[in-house]
Amino acid sequence: MTRILLLLACLCSPYAKALSPAFVGTSKGAFDCSFKASYPRSYKVLKTDKPAPGTGDYNDEFWAQVPWTEDFVDITGNASLTPRFKTAVKIVYDDEYLYFLGKLEEPQVWATLTTDNCVIFNDNDFEIFINPDATTHNYKEIELNAFAHVWDLALNVPYGDGGYENSTRVMDPGFDMLQPSTVATWPTVKSGVTVFPESCINDPSTAPNEGWGVEVRLSLEGIIYNTTSSMPEQGDFWRLDFSRVEWRVLVNETSGEYYKDPAYPNEDNWVWQEIGVVAMHNPDKWGIIQFGGIIGEDDNSVDLYEEWPARQMAMMIYYAEHSFAGANNGTYTTDIQELTKYSPIEGALSSGCGDISVTLPKGGGFVGETTYGGFTALVREDRQLTLK
Ligand SMILES: *[C@@H]1O[C@H](CO)[C@@H](O)[C@H](O)[C@H]1NC(C)=O
Ligand SMILES: *[C@@H]1O[C@H](CO)[C@@H](O)[C@H](O)[C@H]1NC(C)=O
Ligand SMILES: *[C@@H]1O[C@H](CO)[C@@H](O)[C@H](O)[C@H]1NC(C)=O
Numbered sequence: 001m002t003r004i005l006l007l008l009a010c011l012c013s014p015y016a017k018a019l020s021p022a023f024v025g026t027s028k029g030a031f032d033c034s035f036k037a038s039y040p041r042s043y044k045v046l047k048t049d050k051p052a053p054g055t056g057d058y059n060d061e062f063w064a065q066v067p068w069t070e071d072f073v074d075i076t077g078n079a080s081l082t083p084r085f086k087t088a089v090k091i092v093y094d095d096e097y098l099y100f101l102g103k104l105e106e107p108q109v110w111a112t113l114t115t116d117n118c119v120i121f122n123d124n125d126f127e128i129f130i131n132p133d134a135t136t137h138n139y140k141e142i143e144l145n146a147f148a149h150v151w152d153l154a155l156n157v158p159y160g161d162g163g164y165e166n167s168t169r170v171m172d173p174g175f176d177m178l179q180p181s182t183v184a185t186w187p188t189v190k191s192g193v194t195v196f197p198e199s200c201i202n203d204p205s206t207a208p209n210e211g212w213g214v215e216v217r218l219s220l221e222g223i224i225y226n227t228t229s230s231m232p233e234q235g236d237f238w239r240l241d242f243s244r245v246e247w248r249v250l251v252n253e254t255s256g257e258y259y260k261d262p263a264y265p266n267e268d269n270w271v272w273q274e275i276g277v278v279a280m281h282n283p284d285k286w287g288i289i290q291f292g293g294i295i296g297e298d299d300n301s302v303d304l305y306e307e308w309p310a311r312q313m314a315m316m317i318y319y320a321e322h323s324f325a326g327a328n329n330g331t332y333t334t335d336i337q338e339l340t341k342y343s344p345i346e347g348a349l350s351s352g353c354g355d356i357s358v359t360l361p362k363g364g365g366f367v368g369e370t371t372y373g374g375f376t377a378l379v380r381e382d383r384q385l386t387l388k
């Protein structure tokens, strides 16, 4: 099933970006070693010389010169599941912060949660996932509802690979960018929401509403905390994705309040870069951002992420080993020939695109290694993906 979904995701992936010539002539037989078909959406983050207003007002002059991302799609990548409402984002940075603006079309602006660091996705929300060093480990997640309440957490390892949430919601001391920190001195998160029309939140009599704009300012130091990344410089690439959780609500005619529609117990998940499955915690599938120059001086074209083929090839080993283990009582294999049968993208592991090897350390797990395009990528059973 995973294999089918993944293939589907690749076929549906919109890939309309101008690419550097590095992608030309990299085929081995029928297989495209550039992994162009699964190359994620990318965005150039331009630098600002003044701070973003932080109000969530997407009509504010400040944001006029900053380009939008593409509109969000369904997390599965299934093109028939077009999101009911549009979502897009703008991002800028300066020496201290990343600033995000989300624009969420929403005919029924609704929120219930009135504190920070609770499970914000129980409301309709806007979510940011950031993995600066692209290791798939030690990434940060930030969620906001229409009351501008924030849940920020750090994941040491993706949940599916044995990781856990570190936040003040579940532990003390917990990772938190909202409070002056006990572990570092980064500046705190600032968030703001503007609803359109004014005061429409939780007021069905104003529906249909235009929607809400959400801004959040995140400390770069807080985001790179506990990663191998340093403060971003022009040209650097990070992995990042956005998600929007959307519940259907009905109007209680007695109280005049919104409530969750019990006929839809599952939420919709709309994202910038599709994942292929309903699970955001697959950092290897997220989009790519590249840090650029000053707004007005630099254009918004993103360079090719040249590590992509080597990283993708390593992830082929990761997924194949886990599928192999599923069929072989939890064991991994060093037999590459055998492993090729489990390649999530058909033909990838037998393509000859990269040299592949797997070792099985005494303590358990596996280490897959591949070299392609001048990069050597290593992947572990817990998904940790590094370049040598
Ligand atoms: C895509 O979504 C449509 C509409 O819900 C559904 O009928 C179809 O089975 C889905 N396709 C896949 C491959 O899941
Ligand atoms: C920092 O990284 C270490 C090692 O990966 C991990 O054990 C720890 O949980 C991480 N801390 C946070 C806040 O993510
Ligand atoms: C959680 O994060 C805090 C702050 O970074 C750190 O001090 C603590 O050791 C982490 N706890 C665990 C269990 O990872």
Ligand SMILES: *[C@@H]1O[C@H](CO)[C@@H](O)[C@H](O)[C@H]1NC(C)=O
Pocket: 252, 253, 254, 255, 259
């Ligand atoms: C509708 O509101 C009334 C009055 O507040 C309440 O008693 C009732 O349980 C609500 N119904 C639903 C379905 O939420």
Ligand SMILES: *[C@@H]1O[C@H](CO)[C@@H](O)[C@H](O)[C@H]1NC(C)=O
Pocket: 329, 330
């Ligand atoms: C499967 O693995 C378990 C635990 O590692 C072991 O006890 C069991 O004998 C294995 N079964 C087979 C059929 O190899």
